[in-house]
Amino acid sequence: MSVEKIAIVEIVDITNNNTPSTALVEAERIANICNACRYCEGFCAVFPAITQRRNFNEHDLEYLANLCHNCGACYHACQYAPPHEFSINLPQTLAELRAETYQKYAWPVKLGSLFHRNGLMVAIAVVLAMILLLSSLLLFQDRTPVFTQHLGAGAFYQVISHQAMVALAGTSFGFAIIALLVSFIKFCRANTITLAHIFSNNVLVKASYAAGTLKYLDGGNGQGCHTKDQSFSNTRRYFHHAMAWGFVLCFLATSVATLFEYSLDIMSPFPVISLPVILGSLGGLGLIVGPLGLIWLKIITDPKIISIKYLGMDYAFLLLLLCISITGFLLLGFRSTSAMGMLLIIHLGFVFALFLILPYSKFVHALYRFVALLKFYHEQAATKK
């Protein structure tokens, strides 16, 4: 019997009638071989999750795909990796399947697939559209404010009116939140994860800790993951921390700023020594170091273990974050000059574009990975009982 014929147990497709994708069929073939081997059990959560099953349906495989952090440890340790006739490449297969889940659980699905096909192009188009939209607002008022120096409280709102800014930010961010929430619920349902599961057995705590520390990028023993060869390194983990925590700090900065304006009636721009600016600057630094480092790692990483065809959406998201941070710092640096107006428009263009793209971008990996971790810790607790 040839290898191709191994255990392609019929894949039960619950959600639609499409034939299973190549990645899905391949993931099932590999999962069955991994389950007979189990050498990688100590690396991450994927392998203990595999050993809990004897068969793998579509949802099981999507779950495994989103548990995987693409660290490459199992590829380099695999006695069945190419040129072996079993030709096993779990990280790449799961990377492709993972990207497919981003499309499948996106809401609305059509927008998801548009972005997945042309991540970078779509991102550029959305940024340009937002900048154009913001610029067009200027048509409704005196043309001078954009190129004029503005100082003191409320300076930003002399370029873009407060109402317009709130309307645009509120709409794009509100849309992102709703779309992400729908995706989150869809993926939880597919994985049969309920609120009761999340809030029992410390599942939420364990999953949050694993997500926050990138526990499963540690190679099973703290040595980190692979990039260009068989050596281990924690570089990717550190850059990801810089980016993720930078993102969180910037989000906090915005929240604090909103609070200042609405509750304390302190209007932006805030002084350099103020909570929003300090939080935003620290976060902004993370959003420069992190994305730059991750882009560099993507360039040097062995292409065998990543999914080339979805690199566009990865780069789009990283570049967007990088541009937001750079334009943010430029705005901070030049806010008391006449360049402020244009810089504000460009910065906000990137920010609003990020909000709009968020539900279809690489950002969603955080969402699905978190659901997968919730499921993992729930299953572990259920098995122990």
Next chain:
Amino acid sequence: MTIPSHANVLVIGGGNAGLCAAIAAQEAGAQVVLLEHSDQQERGGNSKHTRNLRVMHNAPTATLDNSYSAQEYLDDLLKVTQGNMDQPLTEFMIEQSATLLPWLQRMGIHFQPSLSGTLSLSHTNAFFLGGGKALINAQYLTAERIGVKIFYHAEVTSIHLEDGAFKSAAVTNRGFKQTITADSVIFASGGFQANKAWMKEIWGCVADNFIIRGTPFNQGTVLKSLLAQDVASVATPEQCHAVAIDARSPKYDGGIVTRIDCISFSIVVNKNGKRFYDEGEDFWPKRYAIWGRLVAQQPEQIAYSIIDSQVTEQFMPPVFPSMQANSIEELAQLIAIEPSVLTATVTQYNNALASDKKTAQYNPKILDQCRTQGLTPEKTNWALPINKPPYYVYPLRPGITFTYLGVKVNNKAQVLMNDGTASKNMYAAGEIMAGNILGQGYCAGTGMTIGAVFGRIAGEAAACQLKK
């Protein structure tokens, strides 16, 4: 980079034993050249398929439970080899194994608690995080870092001795022939199981039906060259580690996943539909290494392990799906056995169970004595009736891991000559000398211990000799 014409220490073979030897020698100050027959992707010999090594320890370690005394270790080896070993050398190896873990950890090898389904090994065997290939990767990275010169695609075709000492080796490197001389040499090139012609000399046509579980590069070329030049041999050529594996496995390098773990829950019949051995003799980890030989003794070297739907979840999932049928007759047709014969075998087996039902309760975790009575051969444990369809069958073939015929060594890993003297500059480690410890039989994890202990000693001794 081309292979130099001379090395302080030449290591032949790039598996665990060779890498341990190369690293030990280089760290002790020698300039080491390591020749590996395979390319970079397939390097590591049989070591890439391993997952643990057996070490003595007097107290629990981070990944090993309880303790495993030298005496226990020796007893386990004496039992499986039936005393067919160099006992002083084995005792020496066991002692040396106690310091292996920290030494290997310094090479970047990580250990982990025993894998799921291997609980019975949790106090004897230290498991490599990620398995043998992860170990090999760490060893190669370490060797490269400290300056060992490693050459892939470098096949040693013959060894030239003079007066019982190593003179030079003939090497084919990417098609180019050359010779390399060395002050000392360490042979770590494995057994000869992948050499079909040699296997057929020993086994006859039976060897055509053997599947080689590991690397196709273990051709035994170096071993043969040495044994032809007055080097003393150990173990007999037909001795080897042989397990029953799935008959559908790849010809080489099938590794761990091809094993079939349901034998003790099944009945096993040969091509004639007859049972031939007690499937429930002992726990599977203690018996898996005898089944290769048992299947090899059957007509056409094939056997079939048959279970019913009651026990499908009680063993590790095999890599190839079972063949299944709703009746024994149908099942017999799938495996080309006369249906009436197989039906009779199953019926006889089921009938032999009926009388003793009350006395023993089926329990896969203990030797449950749930057995047949008056059957030849008996099944003495875990004997459940085979009567709940669907029925499943896995075809079995002998899977050869490695051969034991090797070169005789002393406790400095020095190669011994037929007159009993130790060669002054030849050392051996790993499967090529495993027969000193394992004259027959096998104990899980011993192969890697032999490789690491004698590799380390050989490397240190070879480097030390330079300074004299």
